[in-house]
Amino acid sequence: MAGSAPAVLVTGGAGYIGSHAAKALDHAGYRVIVYDNLVAGHRAAVKYGELVEGDIADVSSLRAVMRQHEVVGVMHFAAFLDVGESVRDPIRYYRNNVIGALGVLEAMAAENVRNFVFSSTCATYGEPLETPITEAHPQKPINSYGETKLAVEHALPHLQAAHGICWIALRYFNASGADPEGEIGEDHSPEIHLIPRTIEAATGGRGLHVFGDDYPTPDGTCLRDYVHVTDLADAHVRALEALRETGKSGAYNLGTGRPHSVRQVIDAVERVTGRTVPWSLAPRRPGDPAVLFASAQKAHAELHWTPQYADLDTIVRTAWDWHRTHPQGYDHQ
Numbered sequence: 001m002a003g004s005a006p007a008v009l010v011t012g013g014a015g016y017i018g019s020h021a022a023k024a025l026d027h028a029g030y031r032v033i034v035y036d037n038l039v040a041g042h043r044a045a046v047k048y049g050e051l052v053e054g055d056i057a058d059v060s061s062l063r064a065v066m067r068q069h070e071v072v073g074v075m076h077f078a079a080f081l082d083v084g085e086s087v088r089d090p091i092r093y094y095r096n097n098v099i100g101a102l103g104v105l106e107a108m109a110a111e112n113v114r115n116f117v118f119s120s121t122c123a124t125y126g127e128p129l130e131t132p133i134t135e136a137h138p139q140k141p142i143n144s145y146g147e148t149k150l151a152v153e154h155a156l157p158h159l160q161a162a163h164g165i166c167w168i169a170l171r172y173f174n175a176s177g178a179d180p181e182g183e184i185g186e187d188h189s190p191e192i193h194l195i196p197r198t199i200e201a202a203t204g205g206r207g208l209h210v211f212g213d214d215y216p217t218p219d220g221t222c223l224r225d226y227v228h229v230t231d232l233a234d235a236h237v238r239a240l241e242a243l244r245e246t247g248k249s250g251a252y253n254l255g256t257g258r259p260h261s262v263r264q265v266i267d268a269v270e271r272v273t274g275r276t277v278p279w280s281l282a283p284r285r286p287g288d289p290a291v292l293f294a295s296a297q298k299a300h301a302e303l304h305w306t307p308q309y310a311d312l313d314t315i316v317r318t319a320w321d322w323h324r325t326h327p328q329g330y331d332h333q
């Protein structure tokens with residue numbers, strides 16, 4: 001059933017970042033096959049390409065899909081990503097994030113699929129020794145979520161040597177915002193990310209806790225690097241194309257390099273929504289570094305990637321547009 005356009009398998013493509021990558025792939029002329037078990041994704045998020053319902057643990061199903069569609073590459077988003085839950089239930093995280101990823105790679109090896117773009121994370125770095133963080137910064141995760149992603153990164157060169165799978169690991173900082181055209185957005189349950197949580201608080205939902213205001217930062221709250229999901233999607237297409245052209249493997253940070261504090265996010269949400277954000281101060285959370293932000297120079301130089309939606313108010317505005325048009329997320333459109 002292979003058509004003329006090259007096909008790409010997007011595991012986790014019914015989720016937040018994967019659905020945006022599917023749109024970017026479609027716009028770049030690829031045929032998109034989303035492979036997702038919908039454990040955290042949404043059927044309605046698959047607006048580009050075909051949805052195959054399946055689990056990444058099912059290697060024979062993955063192989064059949066790769067063979068049927070003659071896929072030229074895989075973007076692997078499917079994983080669990082709640083740091084707190086990963087500390088409470090590491091087995092679940094190792095099983096899905098490490099064994100699951102190995103299932104995808106095993107299927108690729110068996111079907112001779114050569115290009116692998118992997119969703120990694122700044123959580124692989126752990127406590128920063130210096131900022132901005134470059135790809136050369138030591139990787140010492142401080143939670144099992146970060147360890148699971150690093151375990152996959154460490155496996156990749158061995159799989160390349162044994163099976164010829166070229167790979168790019170993209171280490172995202174804080175994914176945020178929503179499709180500027182309003183077709184897809186962020187719908188995690190429970191929501192754990194700061195910008196949608198702040199919007200939720202502004203619209204009468206759960207109140208917001210600010211974890212610590214005595215960090216060594218200008219306003220005392222933590223600084224993070226918010227990178228727009230459409231910019232992440234664009235970087236994935238660039239990574240795939242670089243792999244197909246050069247076969248050069250490597251890891252790249254994806255961030256804007258411009259840190260914003262929790263207070264600045266609250267102020268931006270108040271500005272953009274015109275509403276007050278009720279929040280209360282809570283104790284620091286263990287393992288929250290004061291400052292985390294990326295140097296994305298390598299992605300800029302080698303993938304020619306420049307974030308187009310780097311401004312915080314723009315990021316918040318796209319998230320707000322999605323939220324106010326989909327107050328219940330995908331389920332009640």
Ligand SMILES: NC(=O)c1ccc[n+]([C@@H]2O[C@H](COP(=O)([O-])OP(=O)(O)OC[C@H]3O[C@@H](n4cnc5c(N)ncnc54)[C@H](O)[C@@H]3O)[C@@H](O)[C@H]2O)c1
Nearest residue numbers: 012014015016017037038039040041055056078079119175
């Ligand atoms: N959101 C962030 O800020 C962030 C930051 C760094 C890295 N990441 C990584 O990016 C990726 C995507 O994150 P997201 O925010 O889009 O998460 P998400 O939960 O919205 O999407 C993950 C998707 O994977 C699917 N999935 C999970 N386990 C599966 C399995 N066993 N088989 C098939 N499908 C499965 C889920 O149903 C969901 O659709 C993850 O790998 C995550 O670790 C996310």
